[in-house]
Amino acid sequence: MVKGMGGWRLEHTYAALPPLFHTRVAPTPVATPEYVVFNAPLATALGLDAVALDSADGAAIFGGNALPDGASPLAQAYAGHQFGHFTGLGDGRAILLGEQITPDGRRVDIQLKGGGPTPYSRRGDGRAALGPMLRELVISEAMHALGIPTSRSLAVVSTGEPVYRERPLPGAVLTRVAASHLRVGTFEWVAAHRDTPALVALADYAIQRHYPEVAADATPYRAFFAAVVERQARLIAQWQCVGFIHGVMNTDNMSIAGETIDYGPCAFMDAYDPDTVFSSIDSGGRYRYAHQLGIAQWNLTRLAEALLPLFSDDEGAAVTFAQEALTRFRDRFHAYWLDLMRGKLGLVTAEPDDAALADALLAWMQQTRADFTNTFRMLARVDDVSALAGADTAFGAWYAQWQARLAREARPLADAVALMQASSPAIIPRNHKVEEALTAAAERADMAPLERLLAALARPFDHVNVPPEFASPAPEDAGPYRTFCGT
Ligand code: AMP
Ligand code: MG
Numbered sequence: 001m002v003k004g005m006g007g008w009r010l011e012h013t014y015a016a017l018p019p020l021f022h023t024r025v026a027p028t029p030v031a032t033p034e035y036v037v038f039n040a041p042l043a044t045a046l047g048l049d050a051v052a053l054d055s056a057d058g059a060a061i062f063g064g065n066a067l068p069d070g071a072s073p074l075a076q077a078y079a080g081h082q083f084g085h086f087t088g089l090g091d092g093r094a095i096l097l098g099e100q101i102t103p104d105g106r107r108v109d110i111q112l113k114g115g116g117p118t119p120y121s122r123r124g125d126g127r128a129a130l131g132p133m134l135r136e137l138v139i140s141e142a143m144h145a146l147g148i149p150t151s152r153s154l155a156v157v158s159t160g161e162p163v164y165r166e167r168p169l170p171g172a173v174l175t176r177v178a179a180s181h182l183r184v185g186t187f188e189w190v191a192a193h194r195d196t197p198a199l200v201a202l203a204d205y206a207i208q209r210h211y212p213e214v215a216a217d218a219t220p221y222r223a224f225f226a227a228v229v230e231r232q233a234r235l236i237a238q239w240q241c242v243g244f245i246h247g248v249m250n251t252d253n254m255s256i257a258g259e260t261i262d263y264g265p266c267a268f269m270d271a272y273d274p275d276t277v278f279s280s281i282d283s284g285g286r287y288r289y290a291h292q293l294g295i296a297q298w299n300l301t302r303l304a305e306a307l308l309p310l311f312s313d314d315e316g317a318a319v320t321f322a323q324e325a326l327t328r329f330r331d332r333f334h335a336y337w338l339d340l341m342r343g344k345l346g347l348v349t350a351e352p353d354d355a356a357l358a359d360a361l362l363a364w365m366q367q368t369r370a371d372f373t374n375t376f377r378m379l380a381r382v383d384d385v386s387a388l389a390g391a392d393t394a395f396g397a398w399y400a401q402w403q404a405r406l407a408r409e410a411r412p413l414a415d416a417v418a419l420m421q422a423s424s425p426a427i428i429p430r431n432h433k434v435e436e437a438l439t440a441a442a443e444r445a446d447m448a449p450l451e452r453l454l455a456a457l458a459r460p461f462d463h464v465n466v467p468p469e470f471a472s473p474a475p476e477d478a479g480p481y482r483t484f485c486g487t
Contacts, residue, residue, distance in 0.1 A: 005057060007049040010070035010098030011107065014180070017205055018198045020190065022074040026067070027095050027173075028116025028126065032160030033063025036130065036172065036441065037137055037450075039154050046154070046177065047103040062155040062175045064095070064115045071097040075118035079192055080185035080252025081302055083286060088192070089185060089252050090120025093128060096181065107209065109181050110154070113174040127163045130156070130172035131442045132484075134450065135434065136263040137174065142429045142457040143260055148238045149231075150260040151178035170442060179259055182206050184303045185252030191306035203310055210257045221310035222321055229300055229329045231258025236296045237336035240289070241344065242425060243269040243372040247279040247483060249287050251299045265483035268428045270473035272365035272372040278431075278483040297329050343423030344376050345402065346416030349409055357405060360398050367394070371473050376424035380417045380463065425460035427467075429453070431481045432474035 015022060038058065040050040052058065060066040067073065075091035082089075095115040099107045113136075114128025137153035144150050159171035182202075190199045207215050207224050214223035235258050239246065246253070247265035255261045265279035274290035282288070287295060304311075304322035311318035334355075341358040342348070365375055378384050389399035406416055437453045440446040456470045474481070 004069065005049070006053050006061070006068055007047050008069040008071075008098075009047060009101040010068065010072070010110070011101060012072050012098050013107070013205070013209070014076070014096065014099065014109075015072060015074055017201055018195070020077065020193060020195060020198050021186070021202070022076050022096075023090075023119045024072075024074045025095060025118045026073045026116075027064025027112050029065040030063050030157075030159035030161055030171070030173070033059045033065050033157045033173070034160070035059045035062075036134065036156045036158050036447075037153075037454075038062075039137075039141070039152070042152055042154050042177065045102065046100050046108065048100075058155075059157050062112070063157040063159060063173050064112050068097060068110075073097055075120055076181055076186070077120065077189055078183050078185040078252055079189040080183070080250050081188070081299070082250045082252070083282075083284075086188070086192075088189070091118055091181075092121040092124045093118070093126040094176070094181075099180075100177075106179075109176075109178045111176045111178070111181065113176050114159075114171070115173055125163060127159075127161075127171050128174065129163050129165060129169040129442075130158055131169065131438045132264075133172040133174040134438050134441055136176075138434055138437070138450070138453065138457065139263050139266055139429055140260070141454065142460070143244070145458050145460050146238075146242055146425055146428075148242070148244070148260060149235055149258055151176050151255075151263075153177070178255070178261060179257035180206075180209055180255070181261070182209075182256040183252050183261075184254045184256065184299050184306075185250075186256070187303055187306035188251060196309060199306070199310065203307065206256050219311075221307060222325075225304060225307055225311070225322070226325050226328070228256060228258070228303065229325055230332055232296050232300060233329055233332035234258070234336045235260065236292055237333050237340055239292060240337060241340040242428060243272070243289070245269060245276060245278060245287070245289050246292065247277075247282065247287055249292065249295045249299065251302050254296070254299045267431050267434075267481060267483050268373075270371050270373075270430065271369040272362060272375070273369070274366065278481055280482045280484050293330070293333055296333075297326060300329060301326055340423065343419055345379065346406060346420045347409060348411070348419065351405065351408070354405075357398075357401060360401070364394055364398055368392075373425060373428050374471070374473070376420070377426055377463065380420035380424070382413070382417070421463045422461055426463045427456050427460045427470050429457055430470060430473060432478060433470055 043050040061068050073095050077090040079088050095112045097110045100110050117126030133156050140150050140153050154175040157173045161171045162168040163171040211227045217223035253262035267278040269276040277285045277288040308318045311321050389396040437450040440449045
């Protein structure tokens, strides 16, 4: 341990759950831990001493070579449906150091991803490559700046050791910060063991940690499930409204706290196409953009099945409740989606035809392969959007409806513009820019493109100072973008 250094306030409530849920295991030291990125503002927000940690001692901690004060490392056990198939999993390359208590009283997991093998590694090496870990850092920090619940990334440390994939790649460890790493798959794990006391312990723990307001409910486990459903409905609506595609929405990658977690083959779409899928292993398009709602509902159904014994002693009543809650999920998603879409169209009031108005714009975007981000951005540029309406008949027809709708709001145009700009980002992590930055960093140790990218992504709603290099999609002749599972 590096004693007295760094401002750590680590606690270990997860470790107090029944033994079924974890195995104690320490990170495996690496050859030469060196920072590639240290997220000092996040460290400060967590109550950590960013100055002291921005050092060789700090890199030793985030590389797994030294334990911070009060750490008690473990790997979490869970199961999951991967592409629809049930498997026992667990942290095969992630090690939880503990739960940091932040100055504002939050409790967050501090986890090393790529920290070495664990009893759950199966045939994996417990390690991670630099490119994918930087990718998780870039996308998760971008999601945070977009106001979308997500795990955060505190540091990426290179290990000085190769990892062997299709070819040798530089190894790295990512330090991940999350509200927790409880997953739908954690509940599936205990349900598969048919251990009701452990299921109750886990549910009580999740309630206490993430949904304390439901503890006093007359039927707390039902209220808990309804609350998880509510947060997922909002999260998926937020994804859809920025064009984010998670890419591997297995039940082990869905957080009970409602954060975006387990960044792998995720990406943002450029041209609007609901069938967009980036992941090289998702040949069936199971996790394509248009399926994210249905898949989230499918995953929540697996959670409901695990929780069924807690909903009611009467199985029929338990199933009826679960079905109602799952039906509500779609309604709640649609309500959140419509709210966000209204903002993107500059609308504050509600009219019955608003969903149709938004759908008509999306249909035009799909037909013309319009860029998702830039189309919404353009709506706030009064001259550009009216010029397009004059030049494109189909768009012009939609534009006339939209203008009539805006006129019924009877608000100053400037207010509508401000709302549109606050509701639609100018900057998203464009795939070709992410690739460019990762390649420069991982293959040439050139950090400048990554630094520029991170700086731009930190201010996505600044529509005035938009660095042109991050504002356009890749040229169409770049071909379809492919992502690979984050290994
Ligand atoms: P993911 O697709 O990243 O969510 O990972 C699915 C499962 O595979 C999780 O249990 C991971 O811990 C495990 N896993 C992924 N990569 C590795 C690796 N290199 N070594 C060991 N386990 C791994
Ligand atoms: Mg996972």
